[in-house]
Amino acid sequence: MELDIRNLTKTFGSTAALHGVDLKVASGELLALLGPSGSGKTTLLRCVAGLEIPSGGQILFGGEDASFKSVQERQIGFVFQHYALFKHLTIADNISYGLRVRPRRTRPSAAAISDKVEELLALIQLSGYGGRYPSQLSGGQRQRVALARALAVEPRVLLLDEPFGALDAKVRRELRLWLREFHDRTGHTTLFVTHDQEEALDLADRVVVMSNGKIEQEGTPEDVYDRPATPFVFDFIGESVRLDVRVDRGRPFVGQQEVSIPKLPPLLFDGPAKLYVRPEHVAFRRDGDGLWATVVSLHRSGSSRRIGFRADGTEAVIEALTPADREPPRIGDRAALEIRAAGLFSG
């Protein structure tokens, strides 16, 4: 089921949570909504679910306008950050809840329901746990039960709101891999909200980066990491340093030195600008051409070493990332920096 969101807006009182969001999700796609808290990603997800009423715009499920449909009519599966399992019901009863509440004429027989529960328990690797209560399960197990409960009603779209947010780092990673495999097998159109970029880049087919109720960029994980479209995305995803530069006749300058960036497209503006550089795109040599700078800091972190350089004539510190086994320079050494890739934004 493909999903088409058109010019969606949502205001809470006088504050706008979504400013005209347009988004298409292809059938069977696993899409991550990534952004800091307050970026509107959860509001967007809840509007799709029907848990929030949008202030304007349309939501189409497979071409059919669902904007005014109730939550119950939308046939979505929703997984909450804190599982929202019914703790007075057994795992089996939790999973079958969505089938049991159906009106009599569409409700499957008791035998069909119990078969479905067994099938889903096997799918989430919790066969034999049907008779237990949620309080007897670990966090990761509970979240898998919540997923099975959402899948039991055969939803047209699966919506996950920070599904791994309440779990510890190790379980999080395991469950992330598991969800990816699970999605590849079952092929549900899936939207998931996260503020964890590693999770989004690792798991999703496509990532939508949001900030302040707007989409900043959408694209594959490679796109958003390697080619951030806006200063916000550069800042939010991965690591980067920001340098104040000046563009003069299409070429960027730091202080009096020109910064040569091989793959930078020609600049169509002059004046002050911001240059965003990732540490892994900074190389340094002891001689030759480049941006001359002085080593001001050295910091070993696991398998790599960060070296801070202060470019001549500025206060800004540019970091470079090198393997830890490479002979490091000393503080005060001079080096020529080569910036292999960067983003340059006017302003």
Add this chain to the structure above:
Amino acid sequence: MTLPGFLSPLSEQDLAPGEPGDPARQLPLKARPMTLTAPFVKPSVLPGFRLTIIFTLLYLTAIVLLPLGALLFRASSLGVSELFALAFDSRTLSALELSFLTSFAAAAFNVPFGLLIAWVLVRYDFPGRRFFDAIIDLPFALPTAVAGIALTALYAPKGWIGSVAAVFGFKIAFTPLGVFLALVFVGLPFIVRTVQPVLAEVDRELEEAAATLGAGRLRTVASVVLPVLSPAILTGFALAFARAVGEYGSVIFIAGNIPYVSEIAPLLIVIKLEEFDYAGATAVAAIMLTISFGTLLLINLIQARARARYGHV
């Protein structure tokens, strides 16, 4: 001459840390309290268990157990046959029946309506909400005799409501119905006030989850919210019931106190006391105590069972 490593005085270097004899290891053993610690007392970093448990036990004994024990002692001195004769006296029986049945009915009646009021007060915001919230407590605060007189004035055959009811052939005051009404009045706050905080804490995501799974609103409330509220409802019911059984002031005015018809058990006790029939009063009191205790115990057991099963997620 000394035997090596046995009787010779050990220097500090001879001891590896953690070996018996290492001063660092000896210390916790010495520090362990060798006082009157009962075997069920687990060591805890929170001090004051012994002090508080002793105080609690003494206090409960003095305030609750002593008077009740004295009552039972007094009743037991009557002798079994005499006690039974008093208990199964038909006037006593009908008073007990009226007391417990109307109390049960009033508490049960208060459950749905108290729940509804709590729901409205918690879930909706409307002008005057705080005012209505405050008047819930009035039955608590009012001297019960005042409530009794007010209710009687309303429901008596010449009162505002009583006169209307009389047109349709109903008599409210001076009948068991009047008793029931007075008990509904005094019991309402117990349900509302026990349900309210729990309802406010109910995770809205549970209801949203049920809705996404296709459950309609009524179904969601019945299958998701009510089970969460049920321990609070049961507690409120137990409190309202207990209060109603012991209620005296508000009932005696409206009841009319006609023996075999609208005479409640607490009143019967007072009547027996006024007649200097201490044995009879004690017997009725002991029976009331036993039934009340049994009911509350049952309710507690149901709650304990629910807790053990569902745990706290």
